[in-house]
Amino acid sequence: MEWSAYVSFLLIAALVIITPGSDTAVVLKNALMSGRRGGVATALGVTTAVAIQGVLTAAGLGVLISQSQPVLQTVRWIGVAYLAWLALQALRSAWQGQYTATLAESGVSARGYRQGFLTNITNPAVLMFYLALFPQFMTPEMPLWALGLMAGTMPVLGLIQLVVLTLLIDSASRWLQRRRVRRVLDSVTGLALGGLSLRVALQ
Structure with missing residues (x-):
């Protein structure tokens, strides 16, 4: 693989990563609820799901999954329901406006990781993006390490972006934890997730 082609792939991936979506909304929600610990755990869950879909696509399994409409539709509707x-x-x-400190709550990391993973793994748009982008840069003689590099680029960029988001939220936690601010942010997050669920349902 030519490095100029990889740079092009990297720029496209970076543009996609910085576009807010369901992953960003879930990380925002958990970072607000559980602080840095919850946000980072959610980001790791998202990254794991992205990496799995990247590997499946690079291995050719993504094409088979996308061509199986019952499987794809099942995954899509699970994602709709979860969002x-x-x-x-x-x-x-x-609506309730009742907030308590949750930083020391047991299970915060496991719950955040699970939510991040499920939000992404049930989003067929991620798989479709891989299927649309990878063939533009893949060649029959491409070595295995180059395929691995492409498959690993999106997870790494995504993890960096989501961890930075979590740290920014954590640094402003005192202001963000105000009851009025939390209610506004929860309302915005809820509407965003509801809109994303509707968009996936209508795709």
């Missing part, structure tokens, strides 16, 4: 459930949780939290 809708997260949206309802955020909106309910905004």
